[in-house]
Amino acid sequence: MEECYENSSCYGPGGLCPVRVGDLLGPDPPRYRVAAKLGWGSYATVWLARDIVGSKTVALKIVEAASSQGSTEAAILGRLRAPPSVEPLVLQLFDAFTVTSPNGVHQVLVTEPVMLLQDYLSLPGRRMTTRALMRQVVEGVAFMHARGIAHGGESPTNIGVALPEPDAFSEIKLWKRIGAPDVIPLLASDPTRDPASFPPYICEALDLTEFVRQWVPDFATRSPPRARILDLGSAYAVDDSPPPPCGCPLLFRPPEVIFQQLLDRANSGPWDCRSDIWSLACLLYEIATGGCLFGGSMGASLNDSHLKRLARASGSLPDAWAKHLSISATQYTSELADEFWKEREISDKTIEDGLGLLQLLRRMLVIDPARRPTAEEVLRDPYFDGLQDPGVGVELDPAFTRYS
Numbered sequence: 001m002e003e004c005y006e007n008s009s010c011y012g013p014g015g016l017c018p019v020r021v022g023d024l025l026g027p028d029p030p031r032y033r034v035a036a037k038l039g040w041g042s043y044a045t046v047w048l049a050r051d052i053v054g055s056k057t058v059a060l061k062i063v064e065a066a067s068s069q070g071s072t073e074a075a076i077l078g079r080l081r082a083p084p085s086v087e088p089l090v091l092q093l094f095d096a097f098t099v100t101s102p103n104g105v106h107q108v109l110v111t112e113p114v115m116l117l118q119d120y121l122s123l124p125g126r127r128m129t130t131r132a133l134m135r136q137v138v139e140g141v142a143f144m145h146a147r148g149i150a151h152g153g154e155s156p157t158n159i160g161v162a163l164p165e166p167d168a169f170s171e172i173k174l175w176k177r178i179g180a181p182d183v184i185p186l187l188a189s190d191p192t193r194d195p196a197s198f199p200p201y202i203c204e205a206l207d208l209t210e211f212v213r214q215w216v217p218d219f220a221t222r223s224p225p226r227a228r229i230l231d232l233g234s235a236y237a238v239d240d241s242p243p244p245p246c247g248c249p250l251l252f253r254p255p256e257v258i259f260q261q262l263l264d265r266a267n268s269g270p271w272d273c274r275s276d277i278w279s280l281a282c283l284l285y286e287i288a289t290g291g292c293l294f295g296g297s298m299g300a301s302l303n304d305s306h307l308k309r310l311a312r313a314s315g316s317l318p319d320a321w322a323k324h325l326s327i328s329a330t331q332y333t334s335e336l337a338d339e340f341w342k343e344r345e346i347s348d349k350t351i352e353d354g355l356g357l358l359q360l361l362r363r364m365l366v367i368d369p370a371r372r373p374t375a376e377e378v379l380r381d382p383y384f385d386g387l388q389d390p391g392v393g394v395e396l397d398p399a400f401t402r403y404s
């Protein structure tokens, strides 16, 4: 039950912004009317809202007060804006402002709403091949890197798909179609606590997939999807600033960060666009197979065994790491890596060129970040050769001039 909602203890000084369905938010005059919750993360709640001035449907990411002041997400999304004539591959920012609640000042990002890729992949009869979808994701990463942004957290929950006809949604149609959300009333155990510091109820997130299924039943079969990279909360501009702590989920986290954290848990050390390439490889494997490349049957923890598993996949271990692990580096050979990859052979015939995909992933999963291919080089890998993507209408442009 608890996992279906953000934790109520997140409301308090420096915490989340208390939001209710129907609230009108925005810079003067407020223009975004909250219709439903879309989700929540470690630092924010995200809401579907109607822009009553622009007659648009938008997503509002409302960041907890303690993380709002230092948040660079709006600036980074601003740098990744696509020109109007180009299909974007990164979530598009429409507006940014702050709201003040009893818990502090909250950054609000107004973006397009999307369906999570994992939910999209569950729709029956989708028209686009997984390989074409993967190419869009790689192209999105190449675009970010060309703009000097390292993402630092690529994982399946950070990839979305543009919604069909989002501006035609209205709050009334929404609730008529799928019913009202479940809510849990909140009452502070301390009766003296300011009741304005928490919402009167915690609201269940909207089942966007179910809504799209009903609203546009032929969405998956009608047109190829347009992928979007989201959650730039851990991203940074590599030329302008030192890397923030790496926010990548453990199973997607690159080995250089893991090694650094094994030395000092509080410090993820330097990471950059080459680190993204490692996470991207793990993400591509998961998009293709639905399985996790480095998750053992017991999951994974930040420990020596996990680092050894990554070294096994890449067939090498730096001497300094071997010394720390008290093992010999010479046992990490390409033959050992061959065994790892043999265990991951893709037998699912619906995945095009499974062998070609694994070869590409091996190219990307190299321990030394400097030897990993760039995202542009990944796009030119034979695995993506001859890919027709008529619905998206974008072609690979090595210089990415179409974005500038």
Ligand SMILES: Nc1ncnc2c1ncn2[C@@H]1O[C@H](COP(=O)(O)OP(=O)(O)OP(=O)(O)O)[C@@H](O)[C@H]1O
Residues within 6 Å of the ligand: 038, 039, 040, 041, 042, 043, 044, 045, 046, 059, 061, 091, 111, 112, 113, 114, 115, 116, 157, 230, 231, 232, 233, 247
């Ligand atoms: N534009 C959007 N459209 C639809 N849903 C969204 C959108 N942005 C975010 N979400 C939903 O809200 C959730 C939280 O968003 P996000 O990951 O950006 O928050 P966060 O606090 O930065 O999370 P994290 O814990 O990953 O750092 C997402 O997992 C997703 O379910």
